[in-house]
Amino acid sequence: MAELRETPLLRFAGVSVRFGSIVALADISFEVRRGEILGLIGPNGAGKTTVFNCLSRLCAVHQGEIEIEGRSLLALSRHEVSGHGIARTFQHVALFDTMSVLDNVLSGTHTRRRAGFLTDALRLPAVRRSEHAARAKARDLLAQLGLSELEDVAVADLPFAVKKRVELARALASDPKLLLLDEPAGGLNHEEVEQLGDLTRQVRERFAVSIIIVEHHLNFVMRISDRVVALDFGKVLAEGTPAEMQAHPEVIRAYLGEPS
Amino acid sequence: SKPSGGGGGSVATGGTIKIGQTMPFSGPASAYGMIGKADAAYFKMINDKGGVNGRKIELVALDDGYSPPKTVEATRKLVESENVLIDFGSVGTASNTAVQGYLNDKKVPQLFVATGGDKWADPAHPWTLGWQPSYSVESKIYAKYLLQTKPDAKMCVLFQNDDFGKDMLSGLKQGFGDQFDKRVIKTASYEVTDPTVDSQIVTLQAAGCDALLTAATPKFAAQSIRKVFDIGWKPLHFVANVGAAITTVLKPAGLDKSVGLITGLYLKDPSEPAMASDPGIVAYQAFMKQYMPGTDPNDTNAVYGYGQSMTLIQVFTQCGDDLSRDNVMKQAKNLSNFELPVALPGIKINTSATDLRPFSQVQLAKFNGTSFERFGSALSAD
Amino acid sequence: MRGAAGRSARARLVLTALVATAALVAPFLLGDYQVYQLSVIVVYIVAVLGFDLLTGFTGQVSLGQGAFFALGAYTGVIALTKLHVPYAATPVLAGAVCFVVGTLFGRTVARLEGLYLALATFALAIATPQILKLDALDAWTGGSQGINFGKPASPLPTLLNDDRSLYFLCLAFAFLLYTGAWNLLRGPTGRALVALRDQPVAAATVGIDVAAYRSTAFGVSALYTGVAGALGALVAGFISPDSYTLFLSIQILVGGVIGGITAIGGAIFGGAFIEIVPDLVSKISDAAPWALYGLLLIVCIMVMPGGVAGLARSILHAAEKSRKARPR
Amino acid sequence: MTDVTPATAPLLELREVDASYGATQVLRKVSFTVADGGMVALLGANGAGKTTTLRAICNTFVRTTGEIHFAGARIDRLPTERIAAAGIGHVPDGRGTFKGLTVRENLRLGAYLRRDTRETASDVEKMCAHFPILQKRMEQQAGTLSGGEQQMLAIARALMGRPRLLLLDEPSFGLAPVIVQEIFRILRQINRDERTSILLVEQNVRLALDLVDHVVLLETGRVVASGLPSVITADEAVRRAYLGA
Amino acid sequence: MQALLHQIFSGLANGAIYASVALALVMIFKATHEVNFAQGELAMFSTFVASSLINAGWPYWGAFVATLAFSFVVGVVIERVVMRPLQGAPALNTVVVFIGLLVLFNGLASWIFGHTMREFPSPFPPAAWYGSSYLSPHEVGMIGVTLVVLTIVFLFFRFTRLGLAMRAAAENPHSSRLVGINVGWMLALGWGLAGALGAVAGMMAAPIVYLEPNMMSGVILYGFAAALLGGIDNPWGAPLGGFLVGVLENVAGAYLVGSHLKLALALALIIGVLLFKPSGLFGKTTVVRV
Numbered sequence A: 001m002a003e004l005r006e007t008p009l010l011r012f013a014g015v016s017v018r019f020g021s022i023v024a025l026a027d028i029s030f031e032v033r034r035g036e037i038l039g040l041i042g043p044n045g046a047g048k049t050t051v052f053n054c055l056s057r058l059c060a061v062h063q064g065e066i067e068i069e070g071r072s073l074l075a076l077s078r079h080e081v082s083g084h085g086i087a088r089t090f091q092h093v094a095l096f097d098t099m100s101v102l103d104n105v106l107s108g109t110h111t112r113r114r115a116g117f118l119t120d121a122l123r124l125p126a127v128r129r130s131e132h133a134a135r136a137k138a139r140d141l142l143a144q145l146g147l148s149e150l151e152d153v154a155v156a157d158l159p160f161a162v163k164k165r166v167e168l169a170r171a172l173a174s175d176p177k178l179l180l181l182d183e184p185a186g187g188l189n190h191e192e193v194e195q196l197g198d199l200t201r202q203v204r205e206r207f208a209v210s211i212i213i214v215e216h217h218l219n220f221v222m223r224i225s226d227r228v229v230a231l232d233f234g235k236v237l238a239e240g241t242p243a244e245m246q247a248h249p250e251v252i253r254a255y256l257g258e259p260s
Numbered sequence B: 001s002k003p004s005g006g007g008g009g010s011v012a013t014g015g016t017i018k019i020g021q022t023m024p025f026s027g028p029a030s031a032y033g034m035i036g037k038a039d040a041a042y043f044k045m046i047n048d049k050g051g052v053n054g055r056k057i058e059l060v061a062l063d064d065g066y067s068p069p070k071t072v073e074a075t076r077k078l079v080e081s082e083n084v085l086i087d088f089g090s091v092g093t094a095s096n097t098a099v100q101g102y103l104n105d106k107k108v109p110q111l112f113v114a115t116g117g118d119k120w121a122d123p124a125h126p127w128t129l130g131w132q133p134s135y136s137v138e139s140k141i142y143a144k145y146l147l148q149t150k151p152d153a154k155m156c157v158l159f160q161n162d163d164f165g166k167d168m169l170s171g172l173k174q175g176f177g178d179q180f181d182k183r184v185i186k187t188a189s190y191e192v193t194d195p196t197v198d199s200q201i202v203t204l205q206a207a208g209c210d211a212l213l214t215a216a217t218p219k220f221a222a223q224s225i226r227k228v229f230d231i232g233w234k235p236l237h238f239v240a241n242v243g244a245a246i247t248t249v250l251k252p253a254g255l256d257k258s259v260g261l262i263t264g265l266y267l268k269d270p271s272e273p274a275m276a277s278d279p280g281i282v283a284y285q286a287f288m289k290q291y292m293p294g295t296d297p298n299d300t301n302a303v304y305g306y307g308q309s310m311t312l313i314q315v316f317t318q319c320g321d322d323l324s325r326d327n328v329m330k331q332a333k334n335l336s337n338f339e340l341p342v343a344l345p346g347i348k349i350n351t352s353a354t355d356l357r358p359f360s361q362v363q364l365a366k367f368n369g370t371s372f373e374r375f376g377s378a379l380s381a382d
Numbered sequence C: 001m002r003g004a005a006g007r008s009a010r011a012r013l014v015l016t017a018l019v020a021t022a023a024l025v026a027p028f029l030l031g032d033y034q035v036y037q038l039s040v041i042v043v044y045i046v047a048v049l050g051f052d053l054l055t056g057f058t059g060q061v062s063l064g065q066g067a068f069f070a071l072g073a074y075t076g077v078i079a080l081t082k083l084h085v086p087y088a089a090t091p092v093l094a095g096a097v098c099f100v101v102g103t104l105f106g107r108t109v110a111r112l113e114g115l116y117l118a119l120a121t122f123a124l125a126i127a128t129p130q131i132l133k134l135d136a137l138d139a140w141t142g143g144s145q146g147i148n149f150g151k152p153a154s155p156l157p158t159l160l161n162d163d164r165s166l167y168f169l170c171l172a173f174a175f176l177l178y179t180g181a182w183n184l185l186r187g188p189t190g191r192a193l194v195a196l197r198d199q200p201v202a203a204a205t206v207g208i209d210v211a212a213y214r215s216t217a218f219g220v221s222a223l224y225t226g227v228a229g230a231l232g233a234l235v236a237g238f239i240s241p242d243s244y245t246l247f248l249s250i251q252i253l254v255g256g257v258i259g260g261i262t263a264i265g266g267a268i269f270g271g272a273f274i275e276i277v278p279d280l281v282s283k284i285s286d287a288a289p290w291a292l293y294g295l296l297l298i299v300c301i302m303v304m305p306g307g308v309a310g311l312a313r314s315i316l317h318a319a320e321k322s323r324k325a326r327p328r
Numbered sequence D: 001m002t003d004v005t006p007a008t009a010p011l012l013e014l015r016e017v018d019a020s021y022g023a024t025q026v027l028r029k030v031s032f033t034v035a036d037g038g039m040v041a042l043l044g045a046n047g048a049g050k051t052t053t054l055r056a057i058c059n060t061f062v063r064t065t066g067e068i069h070f071a072g073a074r075i076d077r078l079p080t081e082r083i084a085a086a087g088i089g090h091v092p093d094g095r096g097t098f099k100g101l102t103v104r105e106n107l108r109l110g111a112y113l114r115r116d117t118r119e120t121a122s123d124v125e126k127m128c129a130h131f132p133i134l135q136k137r138m139e140q141q142a143g144t145l146s147g148g149e150q151q152m153l154a155i156a157r158a159l160m161g162r163p164r165l166l167l168l169d170e171p172s173f174g175l176a177p178v179i180v181q182e183i184f185r186i187l188r189q190i191n192r193d194e195r196t197s198i199l200l201v202e203q204n205v206r207l208a209l210d211l212v213d214h215v216v217l218l219e220t221g222r223v224v225a226s227g228l229p230s231v232i233t234a235d236e237a238v239r240r241a242y243l244g245a
Numbered sequence E: 001m002q003a004l005l006h007q008i009f010s011g012l013a014n015g016a017i018y019a020s021v022a023l024a025l026v027m028i029f030k031a032t033h034e035v036n037f038a039q040g041e042l043a044m045f046s047t048f049v050a051s052s053l054i055n056a057g058w059p060y061w062g063a064f065v066a067t068l069a070f071s072f073v074v075g076v077v078i079e080r081v082v083m084r085p086l087q088g089a090p091a092l093n094t095v096v097v098f099i100g101l102l103v104l105f106n107g108l109a110s111w112i113f114g115h116t117m118r119e120f121p122s123p124f125p126p127a128a129w130y131g132s133s134y135l136s137p138h139e140v141g142m143i144g145v146t147l148v149v150l151t152i153v154f155l156f157f158r159f160t161r162l163g164l165a166m167r168a169a170a171e172n173p174h175s176s177r178l179v180g181i182n183v184g185w186m187l188a189l190g191w192g193l194a195g196a197l198g199a200v201a202g203m204m205a206a207p208i209v210y211l212e213p214n215m216m217s218g219v220i221l222y223g224f225a226a227a228l229l230g231g232i233d234n235p236w237g238a239p240l241g242g243f244l245v246g247v248l249e250n251v252a253g254a255y256l257v258g259s260h261l262k263l264a265l266a267l268a269l270i271i272g273v274l275l276f277k278p279s280g281l282f283g284k285t286t287v288v289r290v
């Protein structure tokens, strides 16, 4: 038990990713500890989303190793990742557009269930029971995220900010250990950003997850992160507490810019 | 399964004889739809002239798009809801095969199917009768001719990959007998979806044949004739009757490229200059002018339909007032030396309880650049 | 909200009951030929269901359903004539064979998307008649002649004649398969299929094995189509390569889209459309029936972009709305 | 002419504009103006109708009634491309880049209506100077760019058209702080050098208020206040919502 | 050896037919991102019109130009009347409409022009010096025409402002309007140009395959396969695919499997290639980032 606590939840060790001649990640190493919120910042094109895409196995890793709870993530294929406790949202939302909010969240439970063509076609009692349980769980999640009203609405019609929240619900439905949030505060106004900050912390407590957050909204990141990793041109530029990062000259130069 | 329905009973009532047919008015074989159109026009002419034995003919033609399941359905409709007396002149080997069992079970005459398959002369299906010389008879005659004139010749065959092509091949087998493997050294098939048969012709030429049988429908026959000429190949070229009409095949292929072709004829070709004064053709031309205005009278499918319908009228005439299916079938198998005005001289229609082939003779002819010159006498397969 | 859902569920129940009653009673009111036509419609309904599962719900466009239809038909008839399997069991065998072949094919082409998948399936449809004609398979397939085996006789000749007994056989299979599809689509599997259609990348990240689901969906679709093929062969009493050209695949596609590919109820209309409309247009116009048919297709799509099912859905919606709008 | 006509006629004027998506009405009697050479910020909560207002001006996606005037002509019935031709550039929300085309082609398309080939070429260089990353990605498919890179491309594309009025829908969305500063610098510059008017929708209200000379506040599809930035910031409730006290 | 050459050359000649159809498909694809299954039937119909004009005494080139104009107009009209109301509809609806158009034009041609096969003249003199036993003068001419058209189409999309605007309109109509592109006109233009290209394909193919309502039904299958093999968004890749398919099927039919399986084999090879290069040999892989 003690040993387990020591292994980090996630470890990037010398990871490189290339797209043709473009080096998106160059020899990245960092760790995520259990229960922490890690902020991932960096200029546009620094490779933040690519880090997430590596974790989702959406892009080929040329070098290095990624470990989740000490096991190699690169040995998994895309659909197995969520079974190992990684769930995510997308920078520009990727919901199932023709489905209702509830169905989107239900899809999130996929990894935690056994579905078969034959058992489903026969609608065996076991299928019925598990479907019932999944529904209850999804409804509960929607309630916690304040989306109960929208259960039957088709997601395509929702405002962007609400879509992002549905995506969060879908991600949580898979009982993740590690949650990846790609720019969750995009398009929110000041008040809403504050609320999102509170929500994120609540989520961490209630669902006992670690979270990596990519966000350009600095106040937000600095307020809720335990630690921050800054990337630039695919490299780790600096790593530390929010306060350290805000004062880091390289980070200021590459990312924050001179206060105007 | 058990035969059902009141087979054999009289169906014709009142003053009309209702007959049915399935036709590929649409789909890949829609060119044969012309046969159905000519049939309809011919019966209209007969009706205008007062009908047969005072009875008018009513033809119900249903489109089956050359698709056998559709034929099954259309035929059932004809028999069960249109109550036709007979199924007449329906086009397509597969289509007719699909309903042969059904019609025989129901004892509905399947008369003069418009295809040259071998199976239409099958005693096991007494309610079925073909019309044109069967494909295998035709190619058997080519084989015999070749054996007589060039006993050492090596033959290549281009055939359509379906019943028609395969029947032509099997005729060759019969004609060459044990010589077949030595004489026919290479075959190549095409699909109706192939844009051209050029590649096949090249393959055949490379095999070193000095005779070629093109067993193809008009478009591919024309391509074959042209390509053979263009690559400088000069085989003794047999072209199946189906694909040997002058205006619709040889002219597009190039008349100069067609010189020397040999085919087996049984009907007259209205486009031949020599036929301009032939009484049979004169009557045909008049019919076309009045009843099918706007249609090319040189379309051999029209001649085909015309002759086929005329044969049916002969059957009905022989039936007199007994228009039971039994009697229609009996009379259809009792045509003796019936001379069709559009058939070549010397070629007669004969049927009997044992002879189930209305046409069984073919006249060989060679193309001379303007018309087919007939040589020898009408040959039959045996 | 709940009231509206309850009402539409009730409406669906009433509709289902009506259709079921009609399907059971109709054959006793109609002549043999019409019963035969009805059987053909049921066969097409099953085939369209298979298409809907694959293309409508999984988003894999198939122009090659005719190939599985043919495979089912040949499997069924060979089992019947060569292996003497009881005829009522041949569709089961056909379905099984098609499931295996379909899954393998689906696995092979799982990488292809959109047009490229369409091409692959299209190729299958084109190659099918040629393969059926192969000399090497002659002994089994009857070559280009096909197999004329005659319609199987009714097991209860006193109760049902041949046509009716075949009809009920088709109906029984259709009922089972329809119910299966209905269950499948409202459960987790159906959700996974729609998810990977809507957004394959996100589907993978929630744990859906996209390739496996795609290929299994292919297999299931082939199973449906194969059963339809075997039933269709029994009904027609004849099979030949020319019966299964590209045109058949196209008709199944047209039936699917006109019925509405994202609602399995649409398959009923789709099946009927395939069978009835070509006849109808040739009744209307002797001269150019196919030109008319083409025109009709275009008009149908314009008037009902969601197919018949979509139209029905929007009528229901409108009715619901007007009910809500009415002051109490 | 009535005497209410301001000294300089407004470049853009919305008069009682309603807008709806199908049956859902989103804007109700929205009226405001953008002066020639002016910079206006359109503020409001999520779903207030800011994006819809910009779409109404360009006549895309929404159905509108009411009058919209631009440079002295009515444009509310014109098709989108004619509105663009009249001199309105638009950076839509959700970027709207041509994902299958290269970055260069995207930029060329921004200058679609211009005929001055040479100046267009020099403008491409200018964009590369503003956003160096675009230079590096010139021949790459726009769809493979990162979110922020695409946002830069969308802004650069709109700038390539040298519009008289530039509509920007949350230009800072997904951009790093350095770039956001750069963009606001550019906006200030083109407004000064080329008298480009600007209508800006922006969640980063502090920055926006710093830039503009006029503010319009939307609430559930209605204009609830408008005036100088200082007037807006004076309101306690507004301050709390947008600036965080 | 000589036989092999013959096979290759006749494959090139067939390939030129596929290539010219593939070009029309590329045109419509670049302009609308759709694959028009009815393209072949439209080409066939155009060729019938040309044939009727020639029969009515028009000189070949007069009829040729008039047919191009006619086909352009037909394309534009189809876009305005049939395709426009479908904007935003699911892709399969468009497919069914294309099938509808295919059946419609086939039906119309059968009805108006009949089924009798017709010859169609070649603009290239039958005894021209560039003919040989490998390729007839018409075949050489047709290959030349295809190459010229290919070059024009390539240059059009690559370098002209209009070509770029057409691609943009197909890719993202809303953004296109925002930058000032008249999207409606671009789509109509795409249809019109595809119609004209199809007419060229038809008039070049007809002297070889002969004119009848089903003239293009086989050709379009190959054209479709060829375009996808080469890359349907690539104005030189797709026609190259056409030539490749032409040669491939001939050589395979002659030396590998025999003529009865040549189509099946060619298709299997094409799919095999696509499994490794899912957007065709020379097609652009569009990476979709979520």
Ligand SMILES: Nc1ncnc2c1ncn2[C@@H]1O[C@H](COP(=O)(O)OP(=O)(O)OP(=O)(O)O)[C@@H](O)[C@H]1O
Binding pocket: A019, A022, A023, A024, A042, A043, A044, A045, A046, A047, A048, A049, A050, A051, A091, D137, D140, D144, D145, D146, D147, D148, D149, D174, E287
């Ligand atoms: N498929 C691809 N092909 C080519 N280049 C790519 C591809 N995917 C990403 N890149 C490049 O890799 C770099 C990193 O992209 P990534 O999306 O990770 O950036 P990011 O840090 O998330 O930026 P942003 O903050 O703008 O979202 C970018 O410069 C991008 O252009």
Ligand SMILES: Nc1ncnc2c1ncn2[C@@H]1O[C@H](COP(=O)(O)OP(=O)(O)OP(=O)(O)O)[C@@H](O)[C@H]1O
Binding pocket: A157, A158, A159, A160, A161, A187, D021, D024, D026, D044, D045, D046, D047, D048, D049, D050, D051, D052, D053, D061, D093
């Ligand atoms: N295409 C659409 N169909 C139906 N309703 C829509 C559509 N687009 C937007 N809406 C609705 O219109 C209202 C206004 O949306 P709009 O996008 O204009 O808001 P906004 O002020 O730009 O908000 P945000 O800050 O989220 O960008 C919202 O309630 C939204 O749900």
Ligand SMILES: [Mg+2]
Binding pocket: A048, A049, A050, A091, D146, D147, D148
């Ligand atoms: Mg990113």
Ligand SMILES: [Mg+2]
Binding pocket: D050, D051, D052, D093, D169
């Ligand atoms: Mg907005």
